[in-house]
Amino acid sequence: MNDFTDAFRFIADNTALLWTLTLDHLALSGAAVGIALALAIPLGVTLGHLHRGSFAAINVSNVGRALPSLALISIGVAVLGIGFVNVMVALIVLAFPIVLTNAYVAVEGVDQDAVEAARGMGMRPHEVLWKVELPLALPLIFAGIRTAVVYVIATATLAAVAGAHSLGDIIVDQATYRLPGVLGAAICVAVLALVAELLFAGLQRAVTPRALRLEERGAPSVLLGEPNPERTAQT
Amino acid sequence: MTGALPLAAAQPVIPDFGRGSTCVRENGAFCWDWVSDHWGDTLRPALVQHLQLTAIAIVLGFAIAFVLALAAHRRGRLTTPVVLVTGLLYTIPSLALFQLLVPFTGLSRTTAEVALVSYTLLILFRNTLAGLAGVPEEVRDAARGMGLTQRQLLWSVELPLALPAIVAGLRIATVTVISLATVAVFVVNEGLGAPIYAGLQQTFKTELIAAGALCVALALIADGLLVLLQRVLTPWTRVARSR
Secondary structure, eight states, rough: OHHHHHHHHHHHHHHHHHHHHHHHHHHHHHHHHHHHHHHHHHHHHHHHHHOHHHHHHHHHHHHHHSSSSHHHHHHHHHHSSSSHHHHHHHHHHHHHHHHHHHHHHHHHHHHHHHHHHHTTTTTTHIIIIIIHHHHHHHEEEEHHHHHHHHHHHHHHHGGGGGTOTHHHHTTHHHHHHHHHHHHHHHHHHHHHEEEEEEHHHHHHHHHGGGGGGGGGGOOOOGTTTTOHHHHHHOO | OOOHHHHHHHHSSSSSOOOHHHHHHTTOOOHHHHHHHHIIIIIIIHHHHHOOOHHHHHHHHHHHHHHHHHHHOGGGGGGHHHHHHHHHHHHOHHHHHHHHHHHHSSSSSSHHHHHHHHHHHHHHHHHHHHHHHSEEEEEEEEHTTTOOOOHHHHIIIIHHHHHHHHHHHHHHHHHHHHHHHGGGGTTTOOTHHHHHHHHHSOOHHHHHHHHHHHHHHHHHHHHHHHHHHHHHHHHHHHHHHHH
């Protein structure tokens, strides 16, 4: 346990360095998640609204999960070279499928009775989307965002091997920082991921319509980015 | 001139350092020659180690998660604490978790396995429990009505019906572990992470690309095999789908 006492001493002695790297870490993660969301949510929501492309939307996430983050970042380095943008591209590639599949499954799986009722009330397709489908789909879409955020924050740690700055800089450089430094940075990364997880869990709860909150417990596998197989089999 | 050739062949003055294809010498983007030359001494051993790392993690993780899920299935109160603890482990980034275990288990395969197992627990526990909870109450009643004991109910009714959800969990867990096992290279120089990391530190990138591609292929093949396994184990779901 002595190592851990030293680790906390390292954190206390190097707050400025750790803070800078944390901000770098967050900037990298934020940029990647932001772009992934901007691309994946409109696409997933549109496909789900039209009930089209289930095969692609579901399978892109299965293939996406198979991509090893270290290999992806490394191949990105091999193809694009070293630096912030290239790591960001790799992180976008990792986050995109998670968000896409969740957005698709969320909108596609909205209770069709509710959609029929909305149409029966004379709503137009875009009104159905904005007033019925999206509010009902929001919790699941947020589940995808939450998974992607935590995943990207975790993977951004590996950015250090590819020339972008993050808390991983310290973790992969044991020669300079020694075990206490590595442990200290690892503790910071773990705390960062947990805080992000809790923050987005809270956000997810906040955007969930009150009537749906009881159902939250019923969707455990969806939180991991796995679409409900029963639901997808129907299309 | 004709006499010089056999002499050179019989007594080589310059030792043979290998073939060094044009592609490798010119530092090509991807050299098949390198892959075939180093399949035996670099890539295949790494692939085998990777399979071992993954298999051990999945087997241990499944054993633990399965027991926990059965316990939680019987006593619902256990669910929340198990989900909290395994969720906490699942959230910690892999690179950090590997390092945080070093003071306890050192730079060893054990460290890699403990971390990899801890990532499977949440997925396998939740899916197994969800599968068991998804068994319709009428089916349970019917089974009890036929005189099945609690144990028979579990093993011959509930678990078979939960199988699709359990295999779905195994698929996610396996693919996740295959991917994460590359990161284990920071604590133990084994698996496909080793050639990836080696490739990262040199300008010649074939090693890295080949190992990365092998890793993706391994994940996709393992995923496909688990789908097949599920089809074989649950023939009734196929009948339902073809209708």
